[in-house]
Every structure is written in C-alpha cells, then in structure tokens.
Amino acid sequence: MSYMAPIKDMLFVMKELAGLEDIAMLPGFEDANLDTAQAVLEESAKLCGEVLAPLNVEGDRNPSSWKDGVVTATPGFREAFRQFAEGGWQGV
Structure with missing residues (x-):
C-alpha cells in the first residue's frame, strides 16, 4: 500500500x-x-508514506490488543511512534 499526500x-x-x-x-x-x-507538509508526507501507511496492512493482520491489563501493539507501531516523537510531530 502506498500513500501520496495531496x-x-x-x-x-x-x-x-x-x-x-x-x-x-x-x-x-x-x-x-x-x-x-510546504517544507513541513513534505516532511510529514515522507513520514506518513514511508513509515505510517505501510503499517496499515500489518495492523489489519495483527491488531493491537489489550488483555489482563497489558497492551500488545501491532509489530512496527512502537518504532513508528518513536520516529514520530523524535521528529517532534506531536508538537506541530
């Protein structure tokens, strides 16, 4: 799956x-x-297209779950969130 931001x-x-x-x-x-x-949108598009969008299929196959008070995230989500946070996107 590919995503191209408009x-x-x-x-x-x-x-x-x-x-x-x-x-x-x-x-x-x-x-x-x-x-x-434009610079912010282009960098955001890279993150969305290269890191986040590819996780959609994996999320469908192995969704995050919560059992006995423990959350198990979809494989790849932890690394994607790390990149999101290190890029400062939560502050944008």
Whole structure:
C-alpha cells in the first residue's frame, strides 16, 4: 500500500482559503509562510508514506490488543511512534 499526500491541494487551501499570507503578517507568525508550510507538509508526507501507511496492512493482520491489563501493539507501531516523537510531530 502506498500513500501520496495531496501536498499541492493542501497548499492551495492554506494559501487561497485560509489566508496563510495574512497570517504570516501577524506578530509572532512571520515564519508561517508558504515556504515553511510546504517544507513541513513534505516532511510529514515522507513520514506518513514511508513509515505510517505501510503499517496499515500489518495492523489489519495483527491488531493491537489489550488483555489482563497489558497492551500488545501491532509489530512496527512502537518504532513508528518513536520516529514520530523524535521528529517532534506531536508538537506541530
């Protein structure tokens, strides 16, 4: 299974509908520009496409479970979450 994030569509919405350029003019949001948004979306797309999406099949075959107070995660999920956390994505 492969996933290709619709980055062009996301950037269109951020620019044309959400007014990203207007937001970038607010004090403290100077870095909230289209170049920054594109860089963040591209890196996020890599994580989603290369790390998270491939886990969908494994999750279907070996779903996480909870038994006697113990959670057993799908193989690969721990490593994927580690990459998610180390990349700082929980703060985005």
